[in-house]
Amino acid sequence: MCALLVTPAAQQEQDRELRVRSLSVSEYQWFLAAHREASFLQYPSWAEVKDQWRSERVGWHLPSGEMAGAALVLYRQFPGTRKYFAYLPEGPVADWSDPHIDRWLDPLLRHLRASGAFAVRIGPTPVYRRWEAAAVKAATGPGRQLADLLASEVDPLGAAVADRLRSRGWTRCGGESDGDAQPRHVFRVPLAGRTREELFAGLNQEWRRNIRKAAKAGVETVLGGAADLPEFYRLLRITEERDGFRLGRTLGYYEQQYAALNAEQPGRMRLYLAKYQGEILAAHTMIVAGNRVWYQTGASADHRREVRPSNALQWRMMCDAHAMGAHEYDMRGVPSTLDPDDRSFGLLRWKLGTGGHVAETLGEWEHPMPGTANHALYRAFQAYLARR
Template structure:
């Protein structure tokens, strides 16, 4: 019998194999990420994501070994710098390759050569690797005025993530936020609930007492949860505006963005994006979006929206429990609640979001984050600085 470990070993070429990089079709790309093996591919590296992002051009790339087998993939987004013919290349939460190899250049040099050939003056990528992990218990015990997550000793430092960070830095890459690099576009700190090997009873007891009480309160009050369709997207977006005003943030995504995302992702893979709703007395009180990885092994809670009133019936807790249960039914290994703030200060406004997610009993994960590299030459470095300024303004 072939195990997940066998699949992982067979998914990538041996250390002596020569690799070629070339553009691939969306079908080739999708087939590869579907059979990727035990490590799920981010929805941001699904070929259809290119059609979600307006203002960016894109291409799918594949690495091939000596036998002609595709052994790695990348979705590259290109943003043209206004007033020039040059572009900035971006690989969100990618590429998909063998990051455990001691010779990353064997993978990255063909990619960099290709990007230079397209006229790209700089590249940003997000290696999909964990770096440090903190359990909910560790962070709850560390809550204190002025404290941040980085001040707390992690429960685990991932050796692969640490090694890849060292190799990238030695090769001239700069991590997001460091000198010469823009801040991360995707969250570096995320929150995960492990699902693999757990029953629903175990997931339920993993919730803290407050979460269990709120889910029960929602059920007793008659909150009804459902998987909705595109017809509810306008109502979701209206609630999102309420949430942004109440919580003091602005995503800047219009209704057309969410409609396009829903249509494009589900056209590629039915069920890839779902809209969940919670109603009380027939009134919509909360709506959340959920994304499913190409191989179904990871799900993401992407965006949540809720009303300002009737919050005492706890519609968002009911929705999260429904979504977590559905992730279990799908056979997902991880329920990813996406970004969390790093503040452990109980008086900080941002701490409320982290506190809410800590109640699920999961763990905070610092990923490797995003890394940038100018592509040779003083002119390209100047363009890189100009693009960073442009992206910061946006």
């Protein structure tokens, strides 16, 4: 393949610093329509979900006026001040392969500082490492962690971006349990270029058996609606109690999320139900944006688990994502433990059965704005979050 010839004028355009300005909703949506790998957390509707945060859409522009990148910025006011913590969840949508990272970060920091931000957190999108499901399963053992396992793939771009951020004073947040707001380790099932039969063959034997068992028992998988959210939430509380976690969300939160995402585009957020003999035994939510699909939250009853409603739901959701032309099915967060005796390992074990891979993202990175007062506010804000 011939190399692309870059003229001196074009190279000069690429090397010049970008300009950041606010965008209208229509401008921002136009950009996302052309960049279909963006996270759903970067869509305008997510600002409607996070209604305790002020929001702004910004774009990076070349001197020619062409838009090169964009981001949804959420601003959280620090109590008792007119200063804000700025947050770009799984963003910005930018060219992370550009070695001239300063021309992206410097104008962003200037814009946010002018908007009253005392610090910013970003979520760079490149992946750092990947582990295939079979390798992870083979490496489980007492006290073991993902970090102990040699990665199936290390993305040089991810490592380069981390080095560039670190050398410019950005700090990686504390980790999946005490720092990042979004999961650092996620589980993804590739869909592009695979047939439905190949997807099913990629499931492990237990998953295939459970899906067949659910079908034989007569488990029905259907799309629910807003009226079914209270039942989803009831099952979620049962799941939290059984599995020892607490998401801390109210029914109102899920109702608002469902309304906001589907107002932006019908079908953006879907509620799937598994019914058995007329009773809803499991309910899972799925989000669709661009070329990607995410399994967000799952809930199930304590009884009749032998008919495998959750396996049936996941297979239905995976097939629907494939039929939509999605490139991947993202099952969101997994723990970093490989110890079967850890309570949280069960979630990883369940997702491993789909035959995808664990991806370690770069995590989230923070940077205080210049100035003694901003650094002091940043430290106070960190202490405030720790107390919460």
